[in-house]
Amino acid sequence: PISISTMGCGNEADLEQEQQARVALRERYLRSLFAMVGHTIHFTMYERVNVSAFFDASDIDILNFQVSDLQTPLGVHREALLRCSDIISYTFEL
Amino acid sequence: MSEWQRKSPLEWQTYVNKEVKVTAAEKHEYKGWVLTIDPVSANVVLVKLVEDGKVCVSVILGHAVQKVEIVNEGDDEMKERLAHLFMPEESKAYGH
Amino acid sequence: TTRRSVQPPAERPGERRMAEMKKLYGVGAAKIQAMETAMQLAFDRNCDKKQPKYWPVIPLKL
Numbered sequence: 001p002i003s004i005s006t007m008g009c010g011n012e013a014d015l016e017q018e019q020q021a022r023v024a025l026r027e028r029y030l031r032s033l034f035a036m037v038g039h040t041i042h043f044t045m046y047e048r049v050n051v052s053a054f055f056d057a058s059d060i061d062i063l064n065f066q067v068s069d070l071q072t073p074l075g076v077h078r079e080a081l082l083r084c085s086d087i088i089s090y091t092f093e094l
Numbered sequence: 095m096s097e098w099q100r101k102s103p104l105e106w107q108t109y110v111n112k113e114v115k116v117t118a119a120e121k122h123e124y125k126g127w128v129l130t131i132d133p134v135s136a137n138v139v140l141v142k143l144v145e146d147g148k149v150c151v152s153v154i155l156g157h158a159v160q161k162v163e164i165v166n167e168g169d170d171e172m173k174e175r176l177a178h179l180f181m182p183e184e185s186k187a188y189g190h
Numbered sequence: 191t192t193r194r195s196v197q198p199p200a201e202r203p204g205e206r207r208m209a210e211m212k213k214l215y216g217v218g219a220a221k222i223q224a225m226e227t228a229m230q231l232a233f234d235r236n237c238d239k240k241q242p243k244y245w246p247v248i249p250l251k252l
Contacts, residue, residue, distance in 0.1 A: 016216060021103035021133075023218030025110070028130035030225040031180040032139050032151065037232075044122065046250040057233035060226040062135035066236050070245055079242040084135070086250040088119050088158040093150050 033058055036092055041067070043082065044089045049073070053080065055092075098159040099136040106131040109138075111173045113166035116140065119158040126152060127168065129176050138162065141176060149179065 036055040043051050053067035063084050070077040109128045116124045116138055126140030129151070136156025144150050211219040236242070 018103050019214065019216030019218065021107045023215050023222060025103055025106060025130050025133045026215070026222050027218075027225070028180070029132035029134075029137065029139060030222070030229065032129065032153070033229060034225075035180045046120065048120070049246075049250060051245075056236050058229060059233050060134075060230045062132060062137065064233075066233055066240075066242055068240075068242075072245065077243075077245055079240040080245040081237075081242045082245060083249055084155060085157060086246070087155050088122055089124065089152055089154045091150065091152045093144070093148055 035094060039092050039094070042091045043087055044091075045086050046088060049086075051082075053082075096157065096159065098162065099156050101136070103133050106133065106136075109162060109164065111168045111176055112164050113168060114138075114140070115163045115165050116154050116159060117161040117163075118154050119160065122154075122158075124152050124154055125165070126150075127172060127176060129179060132156070141179065143175070 037057070039055060040052055041055045043053070045051065049072075051070060051072045053070040055065065055067055057066045058064065065082045065084065065087075066080075067082060068079050070080040070082075110130060111128065113125070113127050118124065124140055126142045129139040129141050131138050136159065138154045138156070138159060140152045140154070142150040142152070208219070208223070211223050215222050
């Protein structure tokens with residue numbers, strides 16, 4: 001869900017400013033995703049579920065994370081998909 | 095959609111490079127410097143500098159964010175450090 | 191008078207997406223799209239190759 005709240009009602013300069021802000025914010029986020037590849041990520045999920053896994057990739061809508069060696073309270077999954085809607089936060093160290 | 099998810103990029107940008115406390119779902123709390131907020135998911139990327147030049151990155155999913163409070167407005171030095179994080183070409187140029 | 195074609199205008203999905211990207215990201219659209227394409231490509235390739243299953247099977251948050 002991309003915000004287009006201020007679009008269409010402002011002038012050109014406002015639109016450009018909003019686009020620049022969106023580019024800067026999105027670029028930093030995408031770079032953080034690339035930086036996560038191959039690292040162990042700790043996920044805090046709903047219902048107090050905590051897991052960790054190697055991050056491989058995300059879809060661009062940030063709905064699913066594709067991970068490997070997922071360590072869950074019930075065992076290890078070699079390959080898995082996590083729904084971003086199940087996740088409260090994720091943490092990693094660089 | 096929550097109030098946080100409905101904010102505009104310009105509103106999100108006012109949090110960048112500042113230290114914040116984020117209250118999230120199920121009473122989780124996070125503190126750190128805002129690297130960015132993804133305009134697609136409203137995910138908040140927080141950075142904490144730990145020992146040995148290491149950084150700890152915590153990302154709170156936009157849908158789980160309940161409240162974001164600014165606790166420190168930050169300074170140019172922190173802004174610089176955050177700007178070079180995850181930016182390979184710039185950090186190389188920085189070293190010369 | 192203008193001649194109207196019976197066919198709807200030929201529009202490729204990629205073009206529509208680029209138009210949307212331009213509206214959202216302006217002059218930065220191509221840069222963002224290149225990064226997004228790289229991430230999505232890795233995601234699609236890995237999902238094809240490794241066939242990962244959702245964990246947990248049932249969503250935690252409905």
